[in-house]
Every structure is written in structure tokens, then in C-alpha cells.
Amino acid sequence: MNSVQVFWTLVWKDLRAEMRGGRFVVSCLSFGVLMVLIVGMALNAAPHLPASWASGLLWMVLFFTTALAMTRHDAKEQEFGGWMGPWLAPIDRSLVFYARWCAAWFMVLVASVGLIALFFIILNVPFPVAFGTFVAVVAAGTLALSGAGTLLATLAGQSSLREVLVPILLFPISIPLFLALIRLTWHALDPAVIAGAAWVEIVGAYLVVVGVLPWLLYELILEV
Amino acid sequence: MTKRWIAGIGVVGILGWLCQYFAFIGSPPEKSMGNLIRILYFHASSAWIAFLSFGVAAFFALCYLIRRRPILDQISSSSAEIGVMYTTVTLITGSLWAKPIWNAWWTWDPRLTTTLILWFLYVGYLLLRGSIEGLERRAVVSGVYAIIAVADVPVIHFAVEWWNSIHPQVIDETGINMPGSMLFALMFAFVAFFAIYVLLLAVRTRQEAQRQRLYRLRREIQEVRGRAADKLQPDISAHPQLQMSVPKGSK
Secondary structure (H helix, E strand, O other): OOHHHHHHHHHHHHHHHHHOOOOHHHHHHHHHHHHHHHHHHHOOOOOOOOHHHHHHHHHHHHHHHHHHHHHHOOHHHHHOOOOHHHHHOOOOHHHHHHHHHHHHHHHHHHHHHHHHHHHHHHOOOOOOOOHHHHHHHHHHHHHHHHHHHHHHHHHHHHEOOHHHHHHHHHHHHOHHHHHHHHHHHHHHHOOOOOOOHHHHHHHHHHHHHHHHHHHHHHHHHHHO | OOHHHHHHHHHHHHHHHHHHHHHHHHOOOEOOOEOOHHHHHHHHHHHHHHHHHHHHHHHHHHHHHHHOOHHHHHHHHHHHHHHHHHHHHHHHHHHHHHHHHHOOOOOOOHHHHHHHHHHHHHHHHHHHHHOEOOHHHHHHHHHHHHHHHHHHHHHHHHHHHOOOOOOOOOEEOOEEOOOHHHHHHHHHHHHHHHHHHHHHHHHHHHHHHHHHHHHHHHHHHHHHHHHHHHHHOOOHHHOHHHOOOOOOOOO
8 A cells, every 4th residue: 555545545434433323523513513602692792793803703603613623533533542543553653644734624514514504694694705715715724724633632641631631732823824715715705805925925835834743743742 | 158158159249249240330331222231231231141041051062961970950940040030031121121122011023032942942851851750751851852952052043143133233143233431341240140040050959959969868768668668558468357358359
């Protein structure tokens, strides 16, 4: 088996575990919808949200949903020591990370589609004018968030405070990404607002950092 | 306590008193903000030392991951702890300065916000480190996190640059925006804070080394006790009445 085949096997393993009742997507979606409802009530059921508020609230909901999901991503593997399988395989350990990231991103993306649809319906937010940009921002944002989340969940995996630590570590690390995504989403909702190329560069920088660092460091985390 | 430690504490003490003299008496009041400028000497110095501490923490974490010597991890974690302390001082002094100048204890100025983020980054580091069992595992995991955190700092910095910060700049591309007498007090405060940092780093690293040594000793004692208990245990096979009966067919 070459690396690409191993990668897809690992991704397929995670997706199959989810389809067999992993509850990742369901818990993500339920938590996210609940947050949207709470936000709607906190805003006193405001009939029209400004685009700047809508973009901020959308990413707040997506952030907490992703952070919560990351703490439970490998819960099924922990049950009967199934996590040892990939670690014992004679492959580059970083490949395990990339497969996990890819599977987590796919599941977060599926949950996000439902969540965003409900967000627009419940909070009565106008449909994005620049729809293509909006889709690209959501895809890149969830990709970067799930990558950082997967890495930090592995780091915090050995901690007794794991469930609390993942959001605590993820939020400060991803603040610039969070700001960039809000700006870019704001631009997608209202193209009159100019989002500089700098914000696109921040998202790109995150994707590079999340893509390269585990290649260098993942083996170290797993060896202990 | 050795003479070297007493000398170190003495030097830091003298520098601290001189720093206070230059900050509170030697420096003239500023034209527009008056005596509030005196907060700046502590605020800016602690901010610079905080950045230095986090840089040192990441550098020694990287060295630890390459060389695997416990002392490198001890220096890294001690430096991160001191960095959190200096960042706390920066945030508190900044808030004290902001109230009379900006009429608010806190504003959503990017520089303030990102300093707070930095504080959270390293509080997360301390929580992560404190909640992992096993010396080597803890050192590796916290070392990797220290490198990730420091890799994030430039991105945070640029995010600040791309916003319109209202935070005053002591040093910018036009040079140093401060008269010589104030600059001297500021630089002296930086030297004094740096000396405090070095002393704290030495003390904290020593404490951490002793703590880890105690931990290893405790483990060794537990192993010795375990072996001794095994030897003292009677040979059950020699006493059939002590053996538990196992039902037929059970695994």
C-alpha cells in the first residue's frame, strides 16, 4: 500500500466509524442549532441583523461547534484501544494526522451546511450576495479550524482536563483566523465592505502552519 | 544559600531600587499625560520581557525536543511561567494607564486584545502542562505546544498591524518618540526587569529540577517497596488452602 492508499483507508475508517453511530455530526449540529437559538433569544429576536454582527455570530457558533466536536472526534477509538491500530501501522505518523484532519473537516463541513442554513433561516439573515466567496470562506475556515483542533486535541489527549482544554487552547491560537474569517464573511454578505488581501493571507498562513507543523511534530507527540 | 545567590539577589535589589528612583523621581512628567508617564516604565519593560520569556520558552522547548535533556525543559517551562507573570503586569499597568487617558479600564484596541490573547495562550500552556502525568510526556507535549504558540505570535502581530491601533508607539519607523531623560528611565527599567527575569528563571529552574528529582526518587522508592513486598509474599503454591477455587469452564 502506498501513502495515498493508506491515507484514504484511514479517512474511510473514520467516516465509517461515524456512519456506525459516531454521533459527531449529530452532536455538532444539535449543539450549533441550540447556540443559534440562544443567540436569537439574546438578541431579543432582532428582525434584521447587520452583516458585521451576522458574520461574527456565525463564526462564533461554528467555532464552538468545531471545538466541542474535536474533543469527541476520537472518542470511539478510545473505547476499546482501537487507537493503537493506526499507531502500530508501519507508516509515517503524520499521515495519521492528515487523515484525521480530512475526516474531521468533512464531518464539520457536513454539520456546518445544516447549521448555516438554519442560521440564515432562524436569524433572518439575507442570503450572501457573493455566494462563491461565502462558500470558499466557510470551506477554508472550517478546514483551518478543524486542522488546528485535530492537532490540539491530540496534544490535550493525555491531559486530565482534555474536554475543557481543547476550546481553551484552540480559541487563543485561532483568534487571528477568527478575525479574518469574520471580515471575509462580512465582505461576502455585503460586498460594499472591502476586505483586504491581508485577511486572505492570514487564512492562508493558518492553512500552511496547520499543514506543515504536524508533519514536523506529530511523531513527537505520539511517541510518549 | 550560597554567596552567589546572595550576590544575585543583592544586585537585583539595588537595580530595583534605582529603577524606582529613576521612574518616580528622576524622570520629568510628560507634557500631556503628566505623571502617568511613570506607569509606562513598568508597563513597556514588562511587555518586552514577557515577549523575551516566551521566545526563550520556545527556543528551549525546541532544544529539549532535539536533545532530550531535562534541564532544557525546566528552563522552558520556567520561562513560560515568568512570561505569564510579566504579561499579567503588562495588562494591569496598561489598564491603570488607560482609565485616566482613554476613560476606560479596557478598550478593544488590537494591542490590548492581542496581549490578552497571548496571556490566554500561555495560561493554556500552564494548564496543559499541569494536567499531564509523566515527566517525559509532559515535557514533550508542552514543548510542542510552546512551539505552536510562538509560531502564532507573528500572525497575531500582523493582525494587529493591519488594524488601526490607537496604542501609543514608543519606538516606530520614525525613531524613538521620547526625550532622553525619559528614555534613560525606560531603558533602566528594562535592565532591572531583565535582571529580575534572570534571577526568577534561575530560582524557578532550580525548583523545577528539585521537584522532578523528588518525583523520580518517589517512583524509585515505590518500585523498591513493590519488589520488597513481592519477596515477602508467601509462596501460595506451597499452601493449597490459600488458593482460590476456580469454577470449571471459566476463563
